[in-house]
Amino acid sequence: MAKVGIIGGSGLDDKLNLTQIKRRKLHTPYGATSDLIITGKLQGLDVVALPRHGADHRIMPSLVNYRANIWAMKELGVTHIIATTACGSLREEIKPGHLVFIDQFIDRTTRRAVTFYQGMEVCHIPMAEPFCPQLRRLFSGVAAELNIPHHDQGTVVTIEGPRFSTKAESKMFQMWGGDVINMSTVPEVVLAREAGLCYAAIAMSTDYDCWHESKESVTFELILKTMAANAANVHRMFPEVIRKITDWPCDCRKGCNINSL
Numbered sequence: 528m529a530k531v532g533i534i535g536g537s538g539l540d541d542k543l544n545l546t547q548i549k550r551r552k553l554h555t556p557y558g559a560t561s562d563l564i565i566t567g568k569l570q571g572l573d574v575v576a577l578p579r580h581g582a583d584h585r586i587m588p589s590l591v592n593y594r595a596n597i598w599a600m601k602e603l604g605v606t607h608i609i610a611t612t613a614c615g616s617l618r619e620e621i622k623p624g625h626l627v628f629i630d631q632f633i634d635r636t637t638r639r640a641v642t643f644y645q646g647m648e649v650c651h652i653p654m655a656e657p658f659c660p661q662l663r664r665l666f667s668g669v670a671a672e673l674n675i676p677h678h679d680q681g682t683v684v685t686i687e688g689p690r691f692s693t694k695a696e697s698k699m700f701q702m703w704g705g706d707v708i709n710m711s712t713v714p715e716v717v718l719a720r721e722a723g724l725c726y727a728a729i730a731m732s733t734d735y736d737c738w739h740e741s742k743e744s745v746t747f748e749l750i751l752k753t754m755a756a757n758a759a760n761v762h763r764m765f766p767e768v769i770r771k772i773t774d775w776p777c778d779c780r781k782g783c784n785i786n787s788l
């Protein structure tokens with residue numbers, strides 16, 4: 528049986544319209560999750576949800592306990608994770624309000640715990656295709672059906688933050704092939720793969736980052752405004768996508784093949 532876990536980013540917390548909601552604390556070997564774990568039903572299907580930055584958005588990206596969050600999802604029987612993340616756009620054609628179903632990342636984080644395997648066991652997990660291709664195609668199909676502006680693939684640059692990029696950095700990331708930029712996809716996607724979970728990320732474009740000469744510099748207020756529109760589109764997609772998720776065979780599910788998780 529497939530079970531879906533939703534890790535909500537900025538602008539998506541507490542708006543999932545779940546029924547039979549329960550909130551529970553889960554102890555993990557890595558400490559506390561970002562908030563109480565929410566379990567409930569979405570159109571009759573069991574769903575686990577967690578706000579990545581805490582319900583009141585108090586946890587900055589560098590301090591999110593990614594390992595505890597993913598471990599908790601695994602412990603509760605989740606097989607597929609849908610993660611949402613607010614992003615800046617590095618491409619003219621990815622306009623604020625567009626969704627990007629990302630298929631690659633460039634890791635510019637510097638001080639995060641990036642693996643479950645730091646002890647006696649070592650895991651060199653393949654990362655050529657970090658995101659679940661089947662889950663990504665499902666989102667593309669549903670977005671097309673619902674006429675939601677979207678991009679079927681894209682590369683996200685995850686920076687450490689909490690500051691935004693300089694213009695020089697932003698232009699460098701463009702040259703590297705980055706399409707959107709955020710602060711949270713890595714190491715979340717990596718840990719999900721180690722745990723053998725299918726993981727898809729919906730990047731919600733909120734602004735043009737600072738490379739775009741005609742725009743004012745990025746502000747949190749500007750981002751919040753576009754975020755509300757993005758969240759509405761994502762919520763339209765969730766029931767349609769979740770209904771179509773099955774326990775499909777997938778390379779993501781191989782994980783590290785080590786018994787310590």
Ligand SMILES: [Zn+2]
Binds near residue numbers: 658661726780
């Ligand atoms: Zn998969």
